Amino acid sequence: MPPGELVYVGDESGVVSVSVTDYDEREYRVRVSATMEECVLRKGAPGVTWINIDGLHEVAQIEKLGACFGLHPLTVEDILNTEQRPKVDINEDYVYIVFNMLTYDEQAKEIDSEQVSIVLGENYVITFQERKGDIFDAVRDRLKTGKGSVRRSGADYLAYCLIDSVVDNYFKVLEGIGEDIEEVEDDLMANPDKQTVQSIHFLKRETIYLRKSVWPLREIIGKLERGETPLVRAETTVYLRDVYDHTVQVIDTVETYRDLISGMIDIHLSTVSNRMNEVMKVLTIFAAIFIPLTFIAGVYGMNFDTSVSPLNMPELNSRYGYPAVLAVMFTIGAGMLLVFKKKKWL
Amino acid sequence: MPPGELVYVGDESGVVSVSVTDYDEREYRVRVSATMEECVLRKGAPGVTWINIDGLHEVAQIEKLGACFGLHPLTVEDILNTEQRPKVDINEDYVYIVFNMLTYDEQAKEIDSEQVSIVLGENYVITFQERKGDIFDAVRDRLKTGKGSVRRSGADYLAYCLIDSVVDNYFKVLEGIGEDIEEVEDDLMANPDKQTVQSIHFLKRETIYLRKSVWPLREIIGKLERGETPLVRAETTVYLRDVYDHTVQVIDTVETYRDLISGMIDIHLSTVSNRMNEVMKVLTIFAAIFIPLTFIAGVYGMNFDTSVSPLNMPELNSRYGYPAVLAVMFTIGAGMLLVFKKKKWL
Amino acid sequence: MPPGELVYVGDESGVVSVSVTDYDEREYRVRVSATMEECVLRKGAPGVTWINIDGLHEVAQIEKLGACFGLHPLTVEDILNTEQRPKVDINEDYVYIVFNMLTYDEQAKEIDSEQVSIVLGENYVITFQERKGDIFDAVRDRLKTGKGSVRRSGADYLAYCLIDSVVDNYFKVLEGIGEDIEEVEDDLMANPDKQTVQSIHFLKRETIYLRKSVWPLREIIGKLERGETPLVRAETTVYLRDVYDHTVQVIDTVETYRDLISGMIDIHLSTVSNRMNEVMKVLTIFAAIFIPLTFIAGVYGMNFDTSVSPLNMPELNSRYGYPAVLAVMFTIGAGMLLVFKKKKWL
């Protein structure tokens, strides 16, 4: 495929929904279900414009928008290729940020992932999501009510708010996984079985996936914060530093989880070995006690003819043969038990 | 949540207690249970002021204090969010340091953690703790008695003393964990069981947690020491270098503990396998000796009619049948024992 | 061997095939089965020339070409030594890039590797492949149809297209391995056996090999992109940045695979141990129930003479001896079952 060839590789269901939000310190306007034309008109208008696009499968529309806002063909290609590694591209006219929005499905114990692209320009922000979601709703509310400094600040502050709301959501994902880890840990100690091994493997995969999403984010926000682009103003930097710290905290926690999980399978093996040891001890105790006794019973069950010779099993005709044999058996059994008690097997 | 929105996430019990300490080379004054207003009055007063706040749940008060001392809303947010990663923020007017104060509960064999925030300004230090504690008492005593150079030095030296007392306490935590490691090591060799596995897993978690608290500290103190802020004077740097060395030593010890613990579970597995081997040998020796003998006894317990044919179990009617069989059995048993002796299983 | 001594170490079968492609914005000419002389003539001609050589065993020809285009003897040696580590050599007149073209053989579940050398000069590109392949066909098509900007751009853009097509193919290899990993994971949980261990070991080897090919690539493209040579123009840099991102993504995925595979063998061991535990439990349950019962049966199979003394096995002559013994046996058996039920072995 030539570079810049536009193909959308993700899910094609659902309707593409476009919303345009304009605001400045005094005014705030939203157009839901806007057309691409309306979006294009906003370019260069005063105030800040936030264009949000849910659903990426109308490739031609997105190409048009890209052309109008002067996006490089490779940027548009990256917006559509939803298996992108998180990254930031700093161009002259705009900054392109792509990363994953994660949500944790408590039922399936799975991380759902969706690619989010943010294009930050002089006075506009364009966001691209694969599906309609509600993570940006809090930002929308703040814009509407004018709470916080969001209406007084520029497009860079809006971009920060959007990134921040995604990163904040990571903590929820971490919490969900943390709870699962604790559940598996309890299982591990109480009742380790095949299911536990599967859960550990599953958790490991989730953490590997999470790590892949989170590590690049640190670099991305670091780049924005270091002031490599004039599109991010100095007063926004302190906020980005805050998200950066959150990202580092997320990474720290992911690494902590990895450490915990990596030891679990060894602990499972140790616990299972311990149990097998217990099982083996039970078997050995039964065998060691009854096998010699059964042998003795077998001996006196032999049919040698006692009448042929007094050497042939004289015990059988002895007066106290049976009680004597029982006593011997009891002594052997009790002796064995004592030996095992001393060995601490019982 | 918008950035700078103030929510306290920690424990809400207990009373908020505020104390204000003013001192210079000649004077020393403490007001326990001070009001926020008294704190605010101290701003810009001569000498050094140390405001210590135990308990963070009166959010409005802390916001007021923050506003008065010119703290950035994000700083106040971080003071209240007690699940912060340790960090230092160097601002123009003040330095904000947040890290964990750890204590080791010998009984529960657990690390207790509490977040401590230190705001270092031109001539004041504000400390925020979640609960009333006694780690800063030594510093208070030194201030009172004027021992050491603490009264002659500025606010930065006071901040150093406070950090130093927290880091010194880490050594106690390390000592506690070190003793637990030795206990588990003894168990591991003498009597490895399920409990040992749990203890190892528990120790591992503690060390992971400790590590998360300690690693960032190195960076924090390194930043302060490198003179990135004029609020830390050159003469204090040599003391910070000393705390820095202590932090490195703490990290070294934590890593040593990690190394030790990471090998333990393998050793447990090896010891358990060794033991199972012993159990299996006992079982096999009993089985190998008595199963053939029982078979022989079984053969001569068969009821073939010796009167029908001389081929049918002539041994039973033989004069020396029984002693011969016993002799054979004894020989087989003794032979087996010799074989196992040679194999070094006995 | 002296440096610069030319020896081809690879496969010697097949015909050497040389094709020369000239193009500028207006014209496009291909000569298949060109002679070396024709290649040489193109040096310094206007437009861009792409010489592609499939098969490296006519050493003299390649030496001649090298001499004509001013390649350093060590470069020619590297072209012929097909066990080269991927690298880039930036010389004054040309850039020499060598790396591996990988394809995944779904049947044999094996990675096939072929060394590709690219020499990028002022207005020419020379590519050397070991065998005829079809990975460059897409680039050929684009040149022919003039699609994309390839015809308007220089030799560096052509080199980029060639590198890009190889890196794109890596994703297919990754996909193939990813599918194999999933297959083995299913096996691991459902039915772990000796075959599974072999598959895991095999996958591990593949990933190690892949890693060896991919890691150096990052450095190579990074060097080209950083503008260390005037042969790569600034406008091509943004495209190389794109390939660079792809390479990082490939490396990320390889590392993810490594992480997954490295845990698999532990999981296999844990699952096998779990199963052995099950087997042992079955054995122990059978043994613990029937061994005591068989012993009791053995006791009443002893032949003590009941007529000699009333102490000798009076049970045998008792009216309810047999049912009583059966009842005792049943009680013991049922008791054992209950014990094992309580221990959760059943």
Place this chain on the structure above:
Amino acid sequence: MPPGELVYVGDESGVVSVSVTDYDEREYRVRVSATMEECVLRKGAPGVTWINIDGLHEVAQIEKLGACFGLHPLTVEDILNTEQRPKVDINEDYVYIVFNMLTYDEQAKEIDSEQVSIVLGENYVITFQERKGDIFDAVRDRLKTGKGSVRRSGADYLAYCLIDSVVDNYFKVLEGIGEDIEEVEDDLMANPDKQTVQSIHFLKRETIYLRKSVWPLREIIGKLERGETPLVRAETTVYLRDVYDHTVQVIDTVETYRDLISGMIDIHLSTVSNRMNEVMKVLTIFAAIFIPLTFIAGVYGMNFDTSVSPLNMPELNSRYGYPAVLAVMFTIGAGMLLVFKKKKWL
């Protein structure tokens, strides 16, 4: 504790012994059992003065010496705190180096450690040891006999000689541990048991400890060698480079040992598993051969009344019953042996 508070934490037994050595190219004088006053007098005297103090528990004396030679209170604190991490402090007037002197106790297979502090000034060296030792004797001899360039060189060369003699001793420690590793390796292959696991764990601890002592040393000597202080003259640098190389070699060897030891416990586990496999095979062979045979014997030991019906155990009254059963038993036994032979269990 306030910084600079002097407390000695080590062993308090033994006598403090102070020796003062003065030398220049022509003269050499030693005073054994010198008083602190004599030491102090040497400050600023011509020639080089080496004050060696064995035993640190007379804190007041050491404080006095420190004050006289202008040591920072934190330096004196570090001299007395014998659980210091190895480090170098470069001050204006002196360089403070602290590190561990290790000796290997062949009997107890233990590393003995003692902290050594070296203070290097303009024309003096002060060394502090916890106990009287003999590692510096070689340096004393060289000073006395004037062998080598030691008498012609300055205090920095003396400091180098002292560091060098300590580092040289590390090689002896490594040799001791290397021999222990080989011993354990032999055990591991020949006769792995519980003792072997303990030895491996012990070796691991020793190496972890060694590592902690050795790694910082590299940094220390590196700092001295890079000429960060005028107290180390350029002509001494080449010698420090040599010690630096030795330190790197020590670190390399320690890492090699770590690598070797880290694999040992896995090998132990594998060997034990192999052995258990052997034990299990023996058990299974015995069980598989004799259990069916014993069953057959049991069948013909049943007491069904052959006179009631010809269906009841007609074999017992058959002429060839017994030999036939024996033949069947023999065939089954031999068949089993063949099967196991084919399975390569025998």
Place this chain on the structure above:
Amino acid sequence: MPPGELVYVGDESGVVSVSVTDYDEREYRVRVSATMEECVLRKGAPGVTWINIDGLHEVAQIEKLGACFGLHPLTVEDILNTEQRPKVDINEDYVYIVFNMLTYDEQAKEIDSEQVSIVLGENYVITFQERKGDIFDAVRDRLKTGKGSVRRSGADYLAYCLIDSVVDNYFKVLEGIGEDIEEVEDDLMANPDKQTVQSIHFLKRETIYLRKSVWPLREIIGKLERGETPLVRAETTVYLRDVYDHTVQVIDTVETYRDLISGMIDIHLSTVSNRMNEVMKVLTIFAAIFIPLTFIAGVYGMNFDTSVSPLNMPELNSRYGYPAVLAVMFTIGAGMLLVFKKKKWL
């Protein structure tokens, strides 16, 4: 030992053999068995002089040579101490390079190592080997025949040729080890036993050793190549870059081998566990089938007196008692087999 004290620690057998080779573009002269005096005479003579010394135990001779060519005493010490870590010392008048020449003994499956020192001066190269070897023969031949550019180039090019021939030999060592790894891998899958564990451990040790020799080499050649000394001319740099690439390739392969070997012991453990599982299944199947049957046979072997009461073993006198019991036994046995078949144990 004082620094610069000369002691040879290696093998003392064999004769010291000295050869001196002079050459320039036109002339080429060799003196085998030269005396040290002849060597010394060559200093400062026109053309390039290569002095090769096989055998290091005539310490005085080497000291003399060192003194004449102005080598630092520490350099001479390093030449004689044959347990040196590979390194390069760049001095004003000469460059001292020391590294290991490795050969692989196919029989013993062992790496033989010999220390090689190269002293590169303005127009001379001195090489020191412990034993007579043939690795430098190819260079000698090239000098003699004047093939390649070696005769036209300076002493630095000669040094490069010598280093190159040693590094080329590393590939042979790698090949040998690679073949051993494949052998062990085959064993691992087909027939894992105690021997396999030993082989893996042995391979691990070899790789650790190899690594220790190879890693420093990269740094050494890197230093030479970066032009830190005027003794290495710019035109030689491109050749050193080539050796550098080879070294990186060697390191890559060593790391790959390490990765492969590190997983082997786990695979061995998994395979052994798998096998034990098989053994256990065989045992359990035999036990589970025959133990209940033997118990039934035991029951009907009891000697309860059927004449006393009709409750006492009426089965024995029943007409179809025996066939019924046999049928029951057969049913139980067949049932067990079916159960195990369903469990996939058969």
